[in-house]
Amino acid sequence: MKDVVFMFEVHQPYRLRRDININMIRKAFERKLNVDSLEDLLFDEEQNRAILERVARKCYIPATRILIDVNRELKKQGKMFKIALSISGTLLEQSIKWNRAIIDIFSEAVAEGFVELIDQTYYHSLASLFPTSDEFIEQLAYHRGLIKDIFGVEPQVAENTEFIFNNDIANIFDRLGYKVVLTEGVDHILGWRSPNYVYRAWNSDLRVLVRNYRLSDDIGFRFSDRKWDQYPLTSDKYADWIASTSGDVIFIAIDYETFGEHHDPSTGIYEFLRWLPSKLIERGVNVEFPSIAAFNHTPKDFYDVPPWTTISWADERDLSAWLGNELQRSAFELYLYLEPYVKAVGGVYLDIWRKLGSSDHYYYMATKGGSAGEVHSYFSPYKDVVTAYRVYIEALTTLAMMLSETIMSNPQKYAIHITVPPSRAFHFYLAPGKPLGVKCRNLLELLASLQSVPIESIVYHLKRGDLSAWLRNTLFLDDLAMKLDEFAKSMEYREMVKQRDVIRDKVIEIIKQTLFYST
Numbered sequence: 001m002k003d004v005v006f007m008f009e010v011h012q013p014y015r016l017r018r019d020i021n022i023n024m025i026r027k028a029f030e031r032k033l034n035v036d037s038l039e040d041l042l043f044d045e046e047q048n049r050a051i052l053e054r055v056a057r058k059c060y061i062p063a064t065r066i067l068i069d070v071n072r073e074l075k076k077q078g079k080m081f082k083i084a085l086s087i088s089g090t091l092l093e094q095s096i097k098w099n100r101a102i103i104d105i106f107s108e109a110v111a112e113g114f115v116e117l118i119d120q121t122y123y124h125s126l127a128s129l130f131p132t133s134d135e136f137i138e139q140l141a142y143h144r145g146l147i148k149d150i151f152g153v154e155p156q157v158a159e160n161t162e163f164i165f166n167n168d169i170a171n172i173f174d175r176l177g178y179k180v181v182l183t184e185g186v187d188h189i190l191g192w193r194s195p196n197y198v199y200r201a202w203n204s205d206l207r208v209l210v211r212n213y214r215l216s217d218d219i220g221f222r223f224s225d226r227k228w229d230q231y232p233l234t235s236d237k238y239a240d241w242i243a244s245t246s247g248d249v250i251f252i253a254i255d256y257e258t259f260g261e262h263h264d265p266s267t268g269i270y271e272f273l274r275w276l277p278s279k280l281i282e283r284g285v286n287v288e289f290p291s292i293a294a295f296n297h298t299p300k301d302f303y304d305v306p307p308w309t310t311i312s313w314a315d316e317r318d319l320s321a322w323l324g325n326e327l328q329r330s331a332f333e334l335y336l337y338l339e340p341y342v343k344a345v346g347g348v349y350l351d352i353w354r355k356l357g358s359s360d361h362y363y364y365m366a367t368k369g370g371s372a373g374e375v376h377s378y379f380s381p382y383k384d385v386v387t388a389y390r391v392y393i394e395a396l397t398t399l400a401m402m403l404s405e406t407i408m409s410n411p412q413k414y415a416i417h418i419t420v421p422p423s424r425a426f427h428f429y430l431a432p433g434k435p436l437g438v439k440c441r442n443l444l445e446l447l448a449s450l451q452s453v454p455i456e457s458i459v460y461h462l463k464r465g466d467l468s469a470w471l472r473n474t475l476f477l478d479d480l481a482m483k484l485d486e487f488a489k490s491m492e493y494r495e496m497v498k499q500r501d502v503i504r505d506k507v508i509e510i511i512k513q514t515l516f517y518s519t
Contacts, residue, residue, distance in 0.1 A: 081277035089122030170201035185210035196247020
């Protein structure tokens with residue numbers, strides 16, 4: 001029997017204040033305000049709360065109530081209209097803070113048994129695109145923990161932010177123990193194949209369900225479009241389309257806000273949702289959870305998406321919605337630059353950085369035309385792309401400024417916790433153009449490497465000032481860099497090479513004394 005899977009994306013970001021002023025924030029901190037106030041100075045709490053409460057009133061609560069009532073009636077017939085919900089951590093955070101009724105009704109729906117919860121990145125971020133997978137894995141774990149704490153379940157199915165997907169991302173999901181991953185059915189990846197089948201991730205047993213974007217967008221984008229040749233879309237008509245569509249699994253995925261927010265209740269969207277379950281059942285359509293549908297059928301093939309052709313469900317089904325122009329890419333580069341430092345300091349700084357990492361901030365900076373541009377404008381809280389970029393860069397700059405002041409106040413305390421990405425690691429050379437293939441991303445790796453690399457390499461970097469420059473510019477260890485420079489200047493090259501073990505031990509001693517024994 002053919003299965004139909006419905007998944008609804010539920011997400012709200014933390015939007016930024018439009019009047020961020022770095023000088024104002026600096027003056028505030030000069031008055032020794034608590035660091036917790038930085039979040040209030042960056043994020044627009046009033047707007048975020050107002051939007052959450054509006055969407056809760058128009059969508060989250062009434063739409064979920066419709067589904068609860070429908071399923072209670074269907075249970076009398078031994079039937080059920082199953083759905084999957086992918087709820088971001090930021091949406092759940094805001095709901096706990098400002099509107100517990102959202103949590104309550106989602107919990108009621110889960111308790112009724114017709115909801116399967118899906119894992120995603122906690123902050124609905126682009127963490128899967130970082131140079132290393134650490135942050136991506138951490139955000140999945142945080143989301144998984146929050147879902148268990150609130151709803152008492154541990155999802156077996158996952159999706160990445162905005163269905164961003166490639167073979168490497170699938171491999172991470174597989175290693176983390178997920179059984180099914182959800183993503184987009186992209187024409188150039190599918191080729192002649194249909195999206196309406198179960199696939200396997202490349203070189204993996206991980207099951208993949210790919211979205212039928214045409215049938216999904218009929219509800220998500222076209223439902224209230226009076227110019228559409230199929231308007232109005234009724235539950236009878238849509239159920240007929242589903243029933244007549246061939247394949248094993250038809251996967252429909254849309255924003256949950258479709259029901260009452262994107263399409264106003266006056267369009268008839270509530271009635272569509274209320275009657276669709278019974279119309280599908282009348283036609284013998286089996287509506288199933290993704291975790292079950294993916295194993296009801298044998299995978300047809302691999303869904304092979306190399307990293308250089310990463311897909312998503314937005315715009316041209318690629319990454320251009322978030323990283324398609326220079327504004328977005330430069331903002332993302334600055335954001336990535338801060339990662340090792342916010343993770344060394346932690347606390348409020350790390351939480352703010354992660355909230356700034358939500359994909360929405362980059363989505364607002366897109367310079368798209370046509371229908372894609374209209375969608376970006378619809379979601380953006382800003383009047384134009386330049387304002388979106390300015391506000392975001394000011395927020396990142398403010399965070400960087402405060403972070404720098406915190407680290408510089410006690411660099412030895414934080415430096416030991418800083419691990420930079422591979423692109424900013426220290427590389428050992430014997431001579432110009434002669435790399436040793438040894439790289440260090442943090443101080444512990446540096447100390448370990450200094451024990452084993454040839455003394456000629458240590459001398460080479462000491463005399464050139466490479467080691468001190470890396471410690472000064474990357475780890476903010478000015479005092480340590482100065483001591484190494486002074487030591488290097490105090491000895492001739494030949495003398496340094498002669499005293500091989502003495503030099504090695506002296507460099508290691510200087511680093512250890514500065515870091516671990518400094519008062």
